[in-house]
Amino acid sequence: xxxxxxxxFLLGLGTYIFVSNLTQFFTSLQFSSSQTTNTFQSFSCxxxxxxxxxxxxxxxxxxxAGVGGVAxxxxxxxxxxxxxxxxxxxxxxxxxxxxxxxxxxxxSFVFDPNLVKLHLQRSPRDNPILYTLSEYREYGExxxxxxxxxxxxxxxxxxxxxxxxxVGNHEDAVPVFVDYDIVGVCNGLVCLSRIxxxxxxxxxxxxxxxxxxxxxxxxSCYIECGCANxxxxxxxxxxxxxxxxAVMSDAKCHKIELRVYNLGDDCWREIPTSDADFPAEFxxxxxxxxxxxxxxxxxxxxxxxxxxxxxxxxVANETYTCFKLPDDVGEGFSELGVFGxxxxxxxxxxxxxxxxxxxxxxxxxESWTLLMNISYDYFEFxxxxxxxxxxxxxxxxxxxxxxxxxxxxxxCNRRDLLIQHFExxxxxxxxxxxxxxxxxxxxxxxx
Numbered sequence: 220x221x222x223x224x225x226x227x228f229l230l231g232l233g234t235y236i237f238v239s240n241l242t243q244f245f246t247s248l249q250f251s252s253s254q255t256t257n258t259f260q261s262f263s264c265x266x267x268x269x270x271x272x273x274x275x276x277x278x279x280x281x282x283x284a285g286v287g288g289v290a291x292x293x294x295x296x297x298x299x300x301x302x303x304x305x306x307x308x309x310x311x312x313x314x315x316x317x318x319x320x321x322x323x324x325x326x327s328f329v330f331d332p333n334l335v336k337l338h339l340q341r342s343p344r345d346n347p348i349l350y351t352l353s354e355y356r357e358y359g360e361x362x363x364x365x366x367x368x369x370x371x372x373x374x375x376x377x378x379x380x381x382x383x384x385x386v387g388n389h390e391d392a393v394p395v396f397v398d399y400d401i402v403g404v405c406n407g408l409v410c411l412s413r414i415x416x417x418x419x420x421x422x423x424x425x426x427x428x429x430x431x432x433x434x435x436x437x438x439s440c441y442i443e444c445g446c447a448n449x450x451x452x453x454x455x456x457x458x459x460x461x462x463x464x465a466v467m468s469d470a471k472c473h474k475i476e477l478r479v480y481n482l483g484d485d486c487w488r489e490i491p492t493s494d495a496d497f498p499a500e501f502x503x504x505x506x507x508x509x510x511x512x513x514x515x516x517x518x519x520x521x522x523x524x525x526x527x528x529x530x531x532x533x534v535a536n537e538t539y540t541c542f543k544l545p546d547d548v549g550e551g552f553s554e555l556g557v558f559g560x561x562x563x564x565x566x567x568x569x570x571x572x573x574x575x576x577x578x579x580x581x582x583x584x585e586s587w588t589l590l591m592n593i594s595y596d597y598f599e600f601x602x603x604x605x606x607x608x609x610x611x612x613x614x615x616x617x618x619x620x621x622x623x624x625x626x627x628x629x630x631c632n633r634r635d636l637l638i639q640h641f642e643x644x645x646x647x648x649x650x651x652x653x654x655x656x657x658x659x660x661x662x663x664x665x666x
Contacts (some may be wrong), residue, residue: 300328303328304331304333304334304337307328307329307334307338308334308337308338308340308341309341311657312338312342312429312430312657312658312659313429315329315338315659316329316430316431329659330659330661330665334659335658335659335660335661338658338659339406339407339656339658339659339660342407342656342657342658343656344654344655344656345374346372346373346374346655347374347375347652347653347654347655347656348372348373348374348375348378348609348610348650348652348653348655349370349371349372349404349650349651349652349653349655350370350371350373350385350609350648350649350650350651351368351369351370351371351395351401351647351648351649351651352368352369352371352385352386352392352646352647352648353368353369353646353647353649354368354645354646354647368394368395368397369392369393369394369395370392370393370394370395370409370428370651371385371391371392372391372655373385375610375611375612375613375653378609378610378619379610379612379617379619382619382628382630382641383628383641383643385609385628385643385646385648386643386646386648393428393431396411396426398413399411399412399413399424400412400413400414401651402423402449402450402451402462402505403449403450403451403452403505403506403507403508403651403652404451404651404652404655405451405452405453405460405508406453406460406656406658406660407427407428407429407655407656407657407658407659407660408425408426408427408451408460408658408660408662409425409426409427409428409651410423410424410425410426410451410460410462411423411424411425411426412447412449413436414442414445414447415439418442418444418445419441419442419443419445420439420440420441420442421439421440421442421447421464422436422437422438422439422440423436423437423449423462423480424436424437424662425460425482425662425663426662427658427659427660427661427662429657429658429659430659432661432662432663433662434482434662434663435663437462437480437484437487438480438485438486438487440464440466440478440480440487441466442464442466442467443466443467443468444467446466446467447464447465447466447467448464448465448466448501448503448504448505448506448515449462449463449464449465449504449505449506450462450463450505450506450507450508450513450514450515450532451463451508451513452508452511452512452513452534453508453511453534454511454534454535455511455535456535457535459481459482460481460482461479461480461481461482461534462479462480462482463477463478463479463490463506463513463532463534464477464478464479464480464487465477465498465501465515466478473499473500475492475497475498475499475500475501476489476490476492477489477490477492477532477539478490479537482662482663482664483663483664490537490539492539496519496541497539498517498518498519498528498530498541499518499519499520499525500517500518501515501516501517501530502515502516502517502518502527502553503515503516503517503553503554503555506532506555507555507556507557507562508534508557509557509560509561509562509581510581511533511534511535512531512532512533512534513531513532513534514529514530514531514532514555514562515529515530515555516528516529516530516544516553516554516555516564517529517530517541519541526543527544527548527549527553528541528542528543528544529541529542529543529544529555529562531582542582542584543584544564544587545564545566545576545587545589547568547574548564548566548576550569551566551567551568551569551570552565552566552567552605553565553566553567554566554607556608556650556653557653557654558577558608558610558611558653559577559611559613559615559653560654561577561578561579561581562577562578562581563575563576563577563578563608563611564576564577564578564587565607565608567605570595570602570603571594571595571602572592572593572594572595573591573592573593573595573598573606573620574589574591574592574593575589575590575591575592575608575618576588576589576590577590577615590611590615590618590633591618591631591633593631593638597638598622598629598638598640599625599627599640600622600624600625600627604622604624604625605622606620606621606622606629607620607621607622607623607649607650608620608621608650609621609628609648609650610650610653611653615633616632616633616634617630617631617632617633618631618633619631621648621649621650623647623648623649626642626643626644626645626646626647627640627641627642627643628640628641628643628648629641
């Protein structure tokens with residue numbers, strides 16, 4: 220190793236210790252993400268120096284020689300990659316994206332697959348609630364990117380303490396593609412879908428709001444009658460991101476097919492199904508990702524043999540199974556969600572009450588636990604409107620609901636038997652993830 224300067228290693232080790240201690244210090248002070256990012260920028264000059272070319276003494280002073288005869292010889296970094304990876308894995312995404320401008324080496328190193336994985340593992344999940352905030356506007360007033368439809372992050376604690384903070388948090392707002400619908404969120408990646416005006420084709424693309432990078436559109440997937448029940452997840456065994464769509468292939472026969480698209484592929488694939496154990500209807504438009512599976516509320520069987528189930532698709536094996544929903548669930552609106560790392564079910568009983576269940580142990584029917592049962596008499600909106608969960612406390616005692624049509628948030632406390640309504644004039648709030656993390660995951664496949 221040229222020169223093998225111990226001072227270079229000591230500088231790197233000292234910087235690593237400095238970064239670690241600084242991170243813990245500012246975390247303990249509960250600084251905002253922007254303040255922490257600004258602090259990291261204050262020592263970016265040190266990191267730039269670490270990424271500068273190695274230099275050696277000697278050589279002739281002349282063309283290509285540096286001051287004092289110090290000539291550049293290599294574009295490799297002055298400290299080991301694994302040590303630099305340790306440092307960078309603890310730095311916020313926003314700061315890392317700025318460090319890409321230091322050199323070509325840094326530009327590629329920031330998206331090194333090993334760094335991406337390590338950074339994802341260490342990224343703080345202090346703002347896990349990801350939601351869209353939309354402002355009412357007349358038709359035709361939107362641009363391709365528009366602040367009227369934007370992504371926001373929030374901590375569970377801040378929402379529970381002050382539900383109205385959903386409309387006051389604009390610090391990290393990111394405009395959303397207005398022609399696209401959000402299918403799902405996984406490891407910091409957002410899957411978007413766009414449907415053709417004739418309602419016979421659908422496309423998806425991937426987007427990382429933290430890095431602001433996005434993919435091109437996928438090949439189109441043919442659908443009937445604009446019907447596509449989609450979900451987005453990750454196969455950890457192969458590090459592959461997949462979109463699964465249950466599409467109507469024959470409206471006359473009411474035939475549903477499963478199709479899968481892998482990020483970076485050039486086609487959709489059909490998954491073989493069996494009529495005996497495949498749902499007759501998917502009741503949930505967007506499935507949810509949990510424990511390596513994608514889950515929808517679906518109808519299994521017909522007539523007297525009809526039952527309502529969780530249709531669960533294994534992303535890695537590309538197989539499916541069905542889990543029974545709580546015994547009391549029957550006709551009426553039902554929707555699965557993920558809160559506190561558990562599968563949850565919202566259900567409306569005959570427009571009379573809203574119930575909220577949590578499956579404590581995934582796949583175990585006996586673990587369904589009733590958390591909330593709220594009569595519509597306590598809501599300040601009509602019975603034909605459906606509230607949707609936004610946030611759940613860790614102990615399951617407090618649940619925040621959203622009623623879009625009435626621009627309302629509903630704060631429900633089951634322990635103290637309290638319900639409060641909060642007005643959010645001309646704003647639509649829609650939950651997109653309860654486990655969001657900022658990451659460096661690329662929304663496209665690299666060579």
